[in-house]
Amino acid sequence: MLCNGPLTRYLGRYASLQSCRTRTFHFRWSSSVATEFEGTTDEDAYRRQRKTEWKRRQGGQSFLDHLIISVRGGKGGNGCAAFNREKFVPYGPPSGGNGGRGGDVYILPTTELTTLSTVAKRVKGNPGGHGKGAWMNGRAGEPTIVRVPVGTVIRELPADDPRRAHDAWEAEEDGLAHLSDEERTRKMRERRWVHYPGAEEDNVERDAFKEAERQLYRHERDKRLARLEMKPEPIFLDLAKEDLAEGTGTVVPTEGLGYLIASGGDGGLGNPTFLTANNRAPKFATRGTDGHRITLELELKILADIGLVGYPNAGKSTLLRALTAGGAQTEIAGYAFTTLNPTVAVVRMTDDGRIVNSVDEELVFEETIVEEQLIEERMRRGELANALTRNQILLTKGAADDGDNLLQEETFRFTVSDNPGLISRASENVGLGHSFLRGIERSLALVYVVDLQGPTPEEELKVLREELEAYKPGLSSKARLVIANKADLLSSDNNVDLEAARAKLKRLEEFVKSDFSTGPDQTPLDVIPTSAKYSQNLQKVLINMRMYVEEARGQSL
Ligand SMILES: Nc1nc2c(ncn2[C@@H]2O[C@H](COP(=O)(O)OP(=O)(O)OP(=O)(O)O)[C@@H](O)[C@H]2O)c(=O)[nH]1
Ligand SMILES: [Mg+2]
Numbered sequence: 001m002l003c004n005g006p007l008t009r010y011l012g013r014y015a016s017l018q019s020c021r022t023r024t025f026h027f028r029w030s031s032s033v034a035t036e037f038e039g040t041t042d043e044d045a046y047r048r049q050r051k052t053e054w055k056r057r058q059g060g061q062s063f064l065d066h067l068i069i070s071v072r073g074g075k076g077g078n079g080c081a082a083f084n085r086e087k088f089v090p091y092g093p094p095s096g097g098n099g100g101r102g103g104d105v106y107i108l109p110t111t112e113l114t115t116l117s118t119v120a121k122r123v124k125g126n127p128g129g130h131g132k133g134a135w136m137n138g139r140a141g142e143p144t145i146v147r148v149p150v151g152t153v154i155r156e157l158p159a160d161d162p163r164r165a166h167d168a169w170e171a172e173e174d175g176l177a178h179l180s181d182e183e184r185t186r187k188m189r190e191r192r193w194v195h196y197p198g199a200e201e202d203n204v205e206r207d208a209f210k211e212a213e214r215q216l217y218r219h220e221r222d223k224r225l226a227r228l229e230m231k232p233e234p235i236f237l238d239l240a241k242e243d244l245a246e247g248t249g250t251v252v253p254t255e256g257l258g259y260l261i262a263s264g265g266d267g268g269l270g271n272p273t274f275l276t277a278n279n280r281a282p283k284f285a286t287r288g289t290d291g292h293r294i295t296l297e298l299e300l301k302i303l304a305d306i307g308l309v310g311y312p313n314a315g316k317s318t319l320l321r322a323l324t325a326g327g328a329q330t331e332i333a334g335y336a337f338t339t340l341n342p343t344v345a346v347v348r349m350t351d352d353g354r355i356v357n358s359v360d361e362e363l364v365f366e367e368t369i370v371e372e373q374l375i376e377e378r379m380r381r382g383e384l385a386n387a388l389t390r391n392q393i394l395l396t397k398g399a400a401d402d403g404d405n406l407l408q409e410e411t412f413r414f415t416v417s418d419n420p421g422l423i424s425r426a427s428e429n430v431g432l433g434h435s436f437l438r439g440i441e442r443s444l445a446l447v448y449v450v451d452l453q454g455p456t457p458e459e460e461l462k463v464l465r466e467e468l469e470a471y472k473p474g475l476s477s478k479a480r481l482v483i484a485n486k487a488d489l490l491s492s493d494n495n496v497d498l499e500a501a502r503a504k505l506k507r508l509e510e511f512v513k514s515d516f517s518t519g520p521d522q523t524p525l526d527v528i529p530t531s532a533k534y535s536q537n538l539q540k541v542l543i544n545m546r547m548y549v550e551e552a553r554g555q556s557l
Contacts, residue, residue, distance in 0.1 A: 045369060049335060065300040065438055067116045068157070070165040071146070071262045073291020074102030074125030077138035079268030081196040081285040084134065094281065096271040097131030099288040102264025103141025106257040109239035113149040115341050116300050120146070125262065125291050131270045141264050143257055148239065151303040151344075151439075154261075156235040157295045168290040169224060192216060194268065196283035208279035216286065235261060235296065240303050261296065265289035300439065304344045304417035305549045307440030309468065310449035311460050312336035312421025315485040319449060319532035320418040321365045323347050323542065325355045330418050332367045337421055337432055342439040344417045349546065351411040353539035363535045414549045417443065424463045427470035437471045444552035445480045447545070452484040452504070452529060458511040465516070480548045481526045482512055483541060488531035505529055 077099030084092030103126035123146055129138030148154075157164040166174060172191070176184050193213075195203050203209045235251060237259055251259040266289050274282035308316040317330035317339050328345035331338050348356040366374070378384055419436055426434040440446065448464055450457040461482065468476040490501035505527075513524040526544055530537040 045333070048331075048333065048338075051340070065116060065435070067119060067121070067298045068163055068295065069119060069121050069123060069146075069298060070293065070295045071105050071123045072125060072293045073105055073262040073264040074141035074144070075127045075290055076100070076102045076265035076267040076288025077128035077130040077141075078194050078287045079270040079273070079285035080131035080133060080136075081194055081199075081271040081283055082133035083196075083281065091281070094271040094275055095133055095135050096285050097133070097135050097137040098270045098273075099131050099267030100128030100138035100140040101267050102126070102128045102288065102291045103143050104260055104264050105144045105146060105262040105291075106254065106259060107146045107148060107154065107237070107239075107261050108258030109150045109152060109241070110147045111150050111344075113147060114302070114343055115149065116152070116298055119148055119298065125264050128264065128267050128288055130288075131268065131285070135270075135272070137270075138267060140267075145258060146261075148298060149300055149302075150239060150241060151301050152237075152239050153299045153301055154235065154237040154239065155297045155299075157297055158234060161295075164295040165293055167293045171290075171293075189213070192287055194285045194287055196271070199283035203284050206279075208274070208276065208282065209284055212274050212282075212284070235294070262292040262294050265291040301442055302342050302344055302417055302439035303415070303442055304440065305414040305444045305552075306416045306545055307443035307446050308416065308418055308449050309422055309440070309446050309464055309479070311423060311451065311454075311464070312338070314421070314449045314451045314460075315532045316418050316421075316449045317343075318365050319483065319485065319530070320345055320416055322363065322532045322535050322538055323355065323416060325363060326365065328418070332365065333369065334367060339418060339420045340432070342417050342419045342436055344415050346413060346415050347542070347545070348410045348413050349542050350409060353543040353546075355538070355542070356410045365533055365535070412546050412549075414545065416545075422464055422467050424467070426467045434467060434471045437468070437475070441472060441475065443478065445545075445548040446476075446478045447481045447483060448479055448525075449483045449485055450508075451486050452508070453486045453489045457484060457504075457508050461508075461512070461516065477518060479516070479525060480518055481528065481541075481544055482508070482516070484508060484527060484529040485532050487529035488534050488536060 079099050080096030082094070082096040084095040086092055105123055105125045123144065125144045126141035128141045131138045172188075176187060179187065189204070193203075237251060251261070253259050268286040268288045271282045271285045274284065276282075308319065310316050313334065313336055317332045320328045320330050320343070321332065324345045324347055328343065330343055330345075350356055365371075375384075417440055419440060420432045422434060422437075426432070446468070448461055450460045450464075454460065465476045465479070468479070484505060487505075490498070490504075509527045512527050516525045517523055518525055528537060528540050528544065530541055532538075
């Protein structure tokens with residue numbers, strides 16, 4: 001009897017609950033142990049790899065170089081309906097302050113960003129402050145600055161584009177479309193007027209208010225007509241440089257703020273404005289107006305003088321880091337598609353092809369994880385506590401070298417972009433696709449990076465050229481140089497057949513000579529073996545790059 005009774009059922013439930021708890025506990029315990037033993041770095045590598053896999057599955061779609069944003073200037077603050085109250089002055093004059101202007105929205109190019117992913121899709125300016133009693137005007141709204149990466153091209157969407165958001169007038173009309181006349185009038189009044197407490201019903205019956213309302217509508221209509229007649233030129237901005245004076249477009253920049261794209265609304269008027277001979281105590285004020293609304297299309301066309309093009313893992317990111325003496329924080333790892341978005345860095349070189357401020361001649365650029373581990377280890381040992389800054393190292397080194405290092409004068413500067421890997425059939429969206437090539441379309445010159453350790457660097461080159469052409473016919477004619485990277489792996493310490501390695505390089509050179517040429521006189525591309533990891537033979541690379549950039553800049557003048 002007891003077996004089937006409620007107690008048994010209860011006990012049974014309790015037991016299953018217990019086992020469930022034990023399971024949960026067991027799971028938690030095992031997962032925490034796993035984390036402990038996995039070690040943070042492995043987990044980190046796993047996380048990074050997952051991110052890449054995800055990005056790859058997106059087929060390059062998530063590379064954010066195109067974005068539509070709707071921008072609204074800040075709303076103006078409301079005017080105030082108030083009367084001055086003072087001792088022994090029972091009916092003081094109207095004293096409501098005006099509302100403050102809404103904040104303007106500016107757009108500012110910055111080198112700190114490299115993608116459009118941090119740009120908000122909807123931007124709203126700060127509202128102006130409301131007016132207050134005792135003639136206190138509201139404060140103006142602070143300006144809002146939308147930061148976009150240098151290289152962004154901005155276009156205002158035309159009026160007939162379905163993606164364009166409605167302007168303030170159209171938006172109001174939409175909201176009123178299905179209302180009765182009475183409701184319409186009430187809504188429109190609500191949006192425009194502030195009444196002294198308890199005075200609304202009385203106000204709307206008065207002639208003074210009706211006259212003020214008529215005037216306001218007339219003013220609004222005139223403003224709208226003036227705008228339609230003016231037909232302002234649509235906004236177009238090509239933000240090629242961080243320097244505001246260098247940008248080209250239809251908007252004049254403001255120092256420190258950028259380009260004004262949407263101005264804030266006007267502040268409302270306080271009740272003293274409506275004081276007339278007939279109406280000594282106006283009990284109404286106006287609300288602030290909406291800011292300017294605009295829809296913009298942003299397209300990121302990274303502007304680098306030189307674009308690196310290569311298979312995944314060829315060492316492009318390592319090369320960019322080496323060319324900037326560690327200045328470019330590009331991620332380096334031994335798996336394909338480590339780089340997910342193009343990165344641009346500035347290369348500063350001396351006259352003889354050295355990198356400015358490369359403190360140590362023998363720089364080694366390891367994989368990011370290894371470098372992070374090394375820094376962590378140094379930190380744990382306390383070595384970084386007394387570490388010298390870059391400038392201090394330069395100064396001490398300069399003093400030791402009789403000031404030789406201080407003479408490392410920068411004579412040339414250009415930008416280089418590191419790009420995701422390009423593989424065969426990228427044009428069919430294999431790998432990360434080739435949408436990122438949009439970024440290097442405008443580069444002055446392209447440089448192929450191939451892995452000299454791979455079995456057939458020639459084949460890689462052929463595919464790279466095909467993919468560039470598939471993206472845009474004629475693009476591959478911008479290629480000027482082939483960097484045969486990882487040449488250090490072909491040294492005698494690595495137990496490789498030196499003769500075979502040399503023959504491989506020779507074969508590559510011959511192949512380039514016969515099949516890869518540039519310019520009207522069909523000069524073969526240069527081939528330079530390098531080791532990005534150990535900063536070997538970069539001087540030659542830099543001198544060549546300077547030559548291409550100078551030539552191209554000369555032509556584009
Ligand atoms: N031995 C040697 N290894 C290198 C050299 N350059 C790069 N590597 C290694 O090659 C691997 C890939 O380097 P990355 O710089 O990430 O290659 P990537 O071309 O940017 O690769 P993706 O971003 O995936 O397209 C890493 O393990 C680097 O340490 C080199 O000159 N010599
Ligand atoms: Mg990379």
